Amino acid sequence: MPKSIIVDPATEFAKDTIRFCDIPVNAYKTDLSPFSDADLLHIWEDLCAIREFETILNEIKLKGTYKGISYQHAGPAHLSIGQEAAAVGMAFVLTPDDHIFGSHRSHGEILAKAFSAIRQMEDARLMEIMQGYLDGAILRPAERGFDGAVPELARRFFIYGAFSEIFAREHGLNRGLGGSMHAFFTPFGIYPNNAIVGGSGSIAPGAALFKRVNRKGGIVVANIGDASFSCGPVWEGITFSAMDQYRTLWDKSLGGGLPIIFNCMDNHYGMGGQPQGETMGCGFIARIGAGVNPDQMHAERVNGYDPLAVIDAFRRKKCVLQSGEGPVLLDTVTYRISGHSPSDASSYRSREEIERWQRADSIDAFRRTLMEAGGLGAERLDAAREQVCAAVFEMFGRAVDLNISPRIPVESELVGSVMFSNRKVEKFDHRVPELSQNPEENPRAQQIRGKVRVAVENGKPVPKLKMLNIRDAIFEALLHRFAIDPTMVAFGEENRDWGGAFGVYRGLTEALPYHRLFNAPISEAGIVGAAIGYALEGGRVVAELMYADFMGRAGDEIFNQLSKWQAMSAGQLPMPVVLRISVGAKYGAQHSQDWSALVHHIPGLKVVYPVTPYDAKGMMNAALAGSDPVVFFESQKLYDTGELFVLSGVPEGYYEVSLSEPSVKRAGQDLTIISFGPALYGAIAAADELAKQYGLSAEVIDLRSANPLDYAPLIESVRKTGKVLLVTDAVERGCVMQTVATELTQLCFDSLDAPPVVVGSRNWITPAAELEASFFPQRDWLLDAIHERILPLKGHQAKTDQSLQELARRARLGV
Numbered sequence: 001m002p003k004s005i006i007v008d009p010a011t012e013f014a015k016d017t018i019r020f021c022d023i024p025v026n027a028y029k030t031d032l033s034p035f036s037d038a039d040l041l042h043i044w045e046d047l048c049a050i051r052e053f054e055t056i057l058n059e060i061k062l063k064g065t066y067k068g069i070s071y072q073h074a075g076p077a078h079l080s081i082g083q084e085a086a087a088v089g090m091a092f093v094l095t096p097d098d099h100i101f102g103s104h105r106s107h108g109e110i111l112a113k114a115f116s117a118i119r120q121m122e123d124a125r126l127m128e129i130m131q132g133y134l135d136g137a138i139l140r141p142a143e144r145g146f147d148g149a150v151p152e153l154a155r156r157f158f159i160y161g162a163f164s165e166i167f168a169r170e171h172g173l174n175r176g177l178g179g180s181m182h183a184f185f186t187p188f189g190i191y192p193n194n195a196i197v198g199g200s201g202s203i204a205p206g207a208a209l210f211k212r213v214n215r216k217g218g219i220v221v222a223n224i225g226d227a228s229f230s231c232g233p234v235w236e237g238i239t240f241s242a243m244d245q246y247r248t249l250w251d252k253s254l255g256g257g258l259p260i261i262f263n264c265m266d267n268h269y270g271m272g273g274q275p276q277g278e279t280m281g282c283g284f285i286a287r288i289g290a291g292v293n294p295d296q297m298h299a300e301r302v303n304g305y306d307p308l309a310v311i312d313a314f315r316r317k318k319c320v321l322q323s324g325e326g327p328v329l330l331d332t333v334t335y336r337i338s339g340h341s342p343s344d345a346s347s348y349r350s351r352e353e354i355e356r357w358q359r360a361d362s363i364d365a366f367r368r369t370l371m372e373a374g375g376l377g378a379e380r381l382d383a384a385r386e387q388v389c390a391a392v393f394e395m396f397g398r399a400v401d402l403n404i405s406p407r408i409p410v411e412s413e414l415v416g417s418v419m420f421s422n423r424k425v426e427k428f429d430h431r432v433p434e435l436s437q438n439p440e441e442n443p444r445a446q447q448i449r450g451k452v453r454v455a456v457e458n459g460k461p462v463p464k465l466k467m468l469n470i471r472d473a474i475f476e477a478l479l480h481r482f483a484i485d486p487t488m489v490a491f492g493e494e495n496r497d498w499g500g501a502f503g504v505y506r507g508l509t510e511a512l513p514y515h516r517l518f519n520a521p522i523s524e525a526g527i528v529g530a531a532i533g534y535a536l537e538g539g540r541v542v543a544e545l546m547y548a549d550f551m552g553r554a555g556d557e558i559f560n561q562l563s564k565w566q567a568m569s570a571g572q573l574p575m576p577v578v579l580r581i582s583v584g585a586k587y588g589a590q591h592s593q594d595w596s597a598l599v600h601h602i603p604g605l606k607v608v609y610p611v612t613p614y615d616a617k618g619m620m621n622a623a624l625a626g627s628d629p630v631v632f633f634e635s636q637k638l639y640d641t642g643e644l645f646v647l648s649g650v651p652e653g654y655y656e657v658s659l660s661e662p663s664v665k666r667a668g669q670d671l672t673i674i675s676f677g678p679a680l681y682g683a684i685a686a687a688d689e690l691a692k693q694y695g696l697s698a699e700v701i702d703l704r705s706a707n708p709l710d711y712a713p714l715i716e717s718v719r720k721t722g723k724v725l726l727v728t729d730a731v732e733r734g735c736v737m738q739t740v741a742t743e744l745t746q747l748c749f750d751s752l753d754a755p756p757v758v759v760g761s762r763n764w765i766t767p768a769a770e771l772e773a774s775f776f777p778q779r780d781w782l783l784d785a786i787h788e789r790i791l792p793l794k795g796h797q798a799k800t801d802q803s804l805q806e807l808a809r810r811a812r813l814g815v
């Protein structure tokens, strides 16, 4: 069923004017009446605590000592002295169910959010959190000698955990594996901060998506800098958040637009560049909302030096989100008095400018406001400041003390142990999955059930239309898991009505409501980023990139985010994302590249490339039952391929194929050919020729997985044959097979008759379809390479030059 959004020339060509509405700037008028004295005192305390926290770090970085405690901090410290009111105002309004994501400059935001959450939680719950988190490792040093109230203990706990994280200690919030720029603490609604400028801009929308799809309360705030609004992924995250479909096509009961605020911590600078007046052209960041949707993202420019103005704005914007009218853009104006980092010589701004902002300092100004209001006198304010500063200093002292706060030992394998979670998770929630129809009645599922599950039957090839193919096999695995895991969603370009760009999802449109399968904008970074945010919240995602060539568009999301968050969180955050990536053919240089080597190189990703229906279904099943990010390559030229190797056919029922085990596709004695990706079929053709022309029996092994990879079956084969050829469709230089060849050289050195030989595609652009035979490894190339470099074939006439001299010549030219 098409969604029937009719495009009519009559309306499209009618004369009209596009109108914009005014964007409020500093509209707030001070009003203390909604606040109790206790509220105001809490705001004051939080401002002072954050200022003290950051001042300590500043002094330690600059002078190596603070109030008699000396410490050399090797890592970064991006301080936000000056920005405290923006952070405290934001956090004041948020509940623990509201989740914040942030940037490299988020110490103040996480402290403010923690203090706010602590005030809203029962003592028993706080104790449960503190005792449970890392088995009480943060609590024990924080509570030593303290017999005050639980909320105060919780503040000490959090301050100690934050300092320890910054100083890379085992008692840090991320066990020291995240550091200053990557802290998080989900029990208080603090989600990852990000060292990549604008990184949270594409991730936070996925968290908001999770809240909508899974009918969870709360909103999401992406705290990002003014300069980050020039980053492509931030724009993509905004576009993803502002899609019409949430309100026009999704079930109304889900709540409408994504509940997200893009909160620009507008401190007027990147590092030294100035978005306003120099590096951007929008003037006010708030103006950007006007280009996004008719609501103009409800954008406003707010005085971030006044915590009460920020509170007022957040209160109003939260109502907007709760009524389904999100997303929102807030331009929270503030100033970073501290340097960008301690090495900052402030060469890009004048002393006079800094002094002006110091004179306007938010903490002094708030103190004046309170004094004028009269409820809280100087004595109470000073006593409160002294008390919170003393606690911050005390926790700092404990965090720098290596006896109290050790680092993980250098020889520890902790990092290795958290790269993957390797869990089996049937479903991430116990709700009944929302489906549009009984999967048994799905027309595509029924059609597939009528197909022959092997490629050859009674010695004859099965006609294409009657044969179960790789496309069908993946569909079966997906439908199975959709019916089990209620959190599972799939999105990407053309995923719904079109049926997935290559037909894998055909039939899913009927099976699933909009919110579980939808078309994403043409925003690869937005798609992968949202998948990451969704997974960090605890939901399963299948995201799709239409062509491997488009991975660069989601480079940061794949290389820095998808791969790293499990380890940077010390294994505390899940990443159940299957990233389906289709490898093209016949479409030339920008649509036909196998880029498996790029993700193979990145630690933290599982990388698989099944090329038979049996493997595709079994590996997709395994990926969808796991908890790790799996980059799942599929070959466009093989989608129609039937099962040639498992003679009993592709099982109808559920089974899993290991995500690390190579598969022997044909047994042999004389030579091992290892393939990765579609090169399997060329390897089989070469093996046939070796048998026919030269009486040699080749063992053909499909790698299936590039990482992790169990070498045992490869070693067994190479020890037996003493000879190995490795084949891939990826360009030869730096391909996965080069790594496998190097490893096998070491693992099987004594058994090898010749060095392993890798044949890949030429180190060129992929040429046009008609010229592909000059680029992708052909059967003759394999035979010639074997003849030239492994085992002379009697009477063989080489058609191509696979000699070592030729190898060296090409390398010299870089092609």
Ligand SMILES: Cc1ncc(C[n+]2csc(CCOP(=O)(O)OP(=O)(O)O)c2C)c(N)n1
Pocket: 103, 104, 105, 195, 196, 197, 198, 224, 225, 226, 227, 228, 229, 265, 267, 269, 270, 271, 340
């Ligand atoms: C993608 C990326 N580019 C560049 C940097 C280096 N860098 C770190 S902070 C920064 C300025 C960011 O400015 P803004 O987004 O306004 O945040 P602020 O530092 O002002 O809080 C730059 C260029 C980075 N970390 N990530």
Ligand SMILES: [Mg+2]
Pocket: 225, 226, 227, 265, 266, 267, 268, 269, 270
């Ligand atoms: Mg900035």
